[in-house]
Amino acid sequence: MWQQVEQALSQSTTRVLSQIASLLPGIVALILAVLISLALGAILASILQRSLNSIDFDERVLRWGFQSIADWSPGKSPTLLVARVAAWTVIFTGFLIGVSAFDLTLTSALVLRFLEYLPNVLIAVVVLLVGSLIARFLARSVLIGAVNMNLQYARLLSAGVRWMVMVLAVAMALEHLAIGGGIIRLAFGILFGGIVFALALAVGLGSKELVTRSLEREATRSAAASVDEPVRHL
Amino acid sequence: MELESISQPALEQIDRLQGADLVVGVLDADGNGGPAASAAMVREVLPKFSDAARAVLIVDDGAPGARLDDQQPLSVLYCKLSEPNVTTEASPQTIFEAYQTIFGLSGRIGARACGVIASDLRTVTPEWIDRLVRPALEMGFDLVAPLYARHKWEGLLNRSVLSPLSRALYGKRIENPMGPDFGLSGKLMRRILDDYADLRRGSPRQPLASLASIAIQGNFQICQAHVGARTHPLAEGTDVSSLLAQVLGPVFVDMDRHAAVWQRVRGSQPVPDFGEPEPPPAETGAVDVRRMIDSFKLGAANLQDVWSQVLPPTTLFEIRKLSRQPPDQFRMPDSLWVWIVYDFALGHRFRAINRDHLLRSFTPLYLGWIASYALEMENADSAAVEARLERLARAYETGKPYLVSRWRWPDRFNP
Numbered sequence: 001m002w003q004q005v006e007q008a009l010s011q012s013t014t015r016v017l018s019q020i021a022s023l024l025p026g027i028v029a030l031i032l033a034v035l036i037s038l039a040l041g042a043i044l045a046s047i048l049q050r051s052l053n054s055i056d057f058d059e060r061v062l063r064w065g066f067q068s069i070a071d072w073s074p075g076k077s078p079t080l081l082v083a084r085v086a087a088w089t090v091i092f093t094g095f096l097i098g099v100s101a102f103d104l105t106l107t108s109a110l111v112l113r114f115l116e117y118l119p120n121v122l123i124a125v126v127v128l129l130v131g132s133l134i135a136r137f138l139a140r141s142v143l144i145g146a147v148n149m150n151l152q153y154a155r156l157l158s159a160g161v162r163w164m165v166m167v168l169a170v171a172m173a174l175e176h177l178a179i180g181g182g183i184i185r186l187a188f189g190i191l192f193g194g195i196v197f198a199l200a201l202a203v204g205l206g207s208k209e210l211v212t213r214s215l216e217r218e219a220t221r222s223a224a225a226s227v228d229e230p231v232r233h234l
Numbered sequence: 235m236e237l238e239s240i241s242q243p244a245l246e247q248i249d250r251l252q253g254a255d256l257v258v259g260v261l262d263a264d265g266n267g268g269p270a271a272s273a274a275m276v277r278e279v280l281p282k283f284s285d286a287a288r289a290v291l292i293v294d295d296g297a298p299g300a301r302l303d304d305q306q307p308l309s310v311l312y313c314k315l316s317e318p319n320v321t322t323e324a325s326p327q328t329i330f331e332a333y334q335t336i337f338g339l340s341g342r343i344g345a346r347a348c349g350v351i352a353s354d355l356r357t358v359t360p361e362w363i364d365r366l367v368r369p370a371l372e373m374g375f376d377l378v379a380p381l382y383a384r385h386k387w388e389g390l391l392n393r394s395v396l397s398p399l400s401r402a403l404y405g406k407r408i409e410n411p412m413g414p415d416f417g418l419s420g421k422l423m424r425r426i427l428d429d430y431a432d433l434r435r436g437s438p439r440q441p442l443a444s445l446a447s448i449a450i451q452g453n454f455q456i457c458q459a460h461v462g463a464r465t466h467p468l469a470e471g472t473d474v475s476s477l478l479a480q481v482l483g484p485v486f487v488d489m490d491r492h493a494a495v496w497q498r499v500r501g502s503q504p505v506p507d508f509g510e511p512e513p514p515p516a517e518t519g520a521v522d523v524r525r526m527i528d529s530f531k532l533g534a535a536n537l538q539d540v541w542s543q544v545l546p547p548t549t550l551f552e553i554r555k556l557s558r559q560p561p562d563q564f565r566m567p568d569s570l571w572v573w574i575v576y577d578f579a580l581g582h583r584f585r586a587i588n589r590d591h592l593l594r595s596f597t598p599l600y601l602g603w604i605a606s607y608a609l610e611m612e613n614a615d616s617a618a619v620e621a622r623l624e625r626l627a628r629a630y631e632t633g634k635p636y637l638v639s640r641w642r643w644p645d646r647f648n649p
Contacts, residue, residue, distance in 0.1 A: 143537070144591055145475075145594070147532050150525075150528065230385070230387040230519045231390060232390065233474065234391060
């Protein structure tokens with residue numbers, strides 16, 4: 001009996017050690033792939049940072065109207081954001097290569113799902129960028145228009161428009177990323193509807209007197225201006 | 235030039251006229267008796283011209299298509315000069331379109347001189363046509379600009395920006411460089427049409443903004459004619475920001491097109507004028523300075539982010555300082571105003587921000603200037619007003635090197 005026990009032990013030990021031995025190359029390959037990708041990612045990030053700094057990428061992003069990107073970037077630097085995204089992409093690719101050394105079908109499935117998801121990510125990024133541009137444009141239009149109409153709450157209106165457009169853009173981006181699903185739709189509906197409802201209440205009730213005074217002032221001035229104002233611009 | 239509002243049969247009728255000596259375009263044919271009154275005025279004036287045997291009157295009747303009433307010595311062409319009808323909704327844009335149509339028709343007819351009357355016909359007399367057209371038809375001048383009898387609160391956009399800017403840029407002291415009533419020679423007309431042909435397809439054509447600059451660039455002879463008081467059919471209820479966008483936009487675009495010309499000009503010279511100046515009409519009502527100062531202060535409080543895209547920190551600081559002045563001490567220095575206008579022209583050129591936003595954000599600053607001018611000129615007589623405006627015009631000339639240097643080397647300064 002002790003011989004059978006010894007035999008069983010020996011066989012199981014051999015089996016486990018064989019399995020471990022078969023995994024070892026894969027593990028070494030994974031570690032190697034990650035280390036190499038770390039090095040490559042660091043080099044790529046350094047090159048990208050120098051190139052983007054040489055063309056004043058941070059200032060250009062601000063001039064193009066992407067203030068929000070600058071605000072959300074690490075160290076408020078879009079250059080750093082781009083460099084880090086590129087570096088992490090390289091590291092992630094290295095990780096996938098390393099994992100494929102274990103199980104080719106697993107990594108193939110992973111890569112396939114990642115590639116299927118990538119267009120959604122790109123569209124979401126585009127939606128956010130376009131939404132940011134539109135929000136900025138509309139906010140500025142409303143601000144200038146409201147100031148020219150002598151509305152004291154011009155800044156409030158402008159901020160309201162900007163946030164409404166950004167909320168819409170974020171909700172659309174999340175929809176494309178298939179994050180949250182129905183919860184996002186519900187939350188967006190409640191938030192957007194709430195903002196509109198709050199604005200309507202503010203105009204109708206909460207700041208009724210302020211709006212009334214402002215509109216009365218303008219109506220009085222317009223009426224007086226049309227009757228007595230001698231100023232002619234042309 | 236395409237004459238989209240004129241039907242082909244009408245164009246063929248015009249071609250059968252075999253030319254005319256004089257073309258007169260009347261934009262506001264609804265006032266003072268309609269086309270018949272306009273025709274009567276031209277018939278009264280025509281015999282006074284020794285060289286004009288035949289004339290064509292172009293009137294806007296608002297109807298689609300066009301028809302020609304061919305008679306001697308005056309034929310009348312009834313057509314729609316712009317979309318919409320310039321007499322019912324006369325914004326600067328529709329006035330520009332009407333001018334394009336008149337110029338195109340005059341070029342097709344081959345007239346030796348053209349007169350355009352855009353003012354309300356209730357104030358227009360036959361002498362207007364005579365004074366605007368005679369220098370072009372018989373005295374060798376190419377552009378006859380109007381000199382109106384105005385009280386001190388009239389034509390403020392022209393007085394604050396258009397006239398002194400044109401003077402500083404092109405070196406000619408034209409009081410109303412954008413008319414809108416003009417006399418032109420056939421030679422200048424052809425030059426204008428050639429200029430339009432050179433424009434890229436789809437580029438906006440703004441004849442009023444470029445009339446004076448084209449005439450100066452081409453060394454055409456320019457003069458002015460006293461025509462008396464006027465009213466403009468343009469509804470003064472048009473909001474100021476839209477007005478500024480429609481008027482200043484083409485002016486700044488024209489600056490860009492003719493930059494090579496005005497950068498070489500130094501100082502300014504007067505142009506000859508004809509006719510006797512009439513006394514300005516009496517002012518009615520008081521200027522609501524308070525409202526304009528409030529607009530200026532609201533702009534200073536809320537539009538700093540927008541203005542900082544085109545105005546340097548020193549100018550923004552001066553604006554903020556001015557906004558804190560009590561109303562009775564509210565005075566905008568000429569140098570500040572000139573820098574603001576020049577910086578907005580530069581911002582328009584370099585597209586620092588959306589052009590429409592830029593021009594509309596100019597509104598509180600313009601109203602601030604009016605308030606300052608009104609407070610200063612409240613009890614001033616005509617001579618004092620003229621002296622004041624002359625000082626402003628000289629400030630534009632003095633500040634021109636600033637404009638030229640920033641135009642040529644924008645990277646040396648970044649607000």
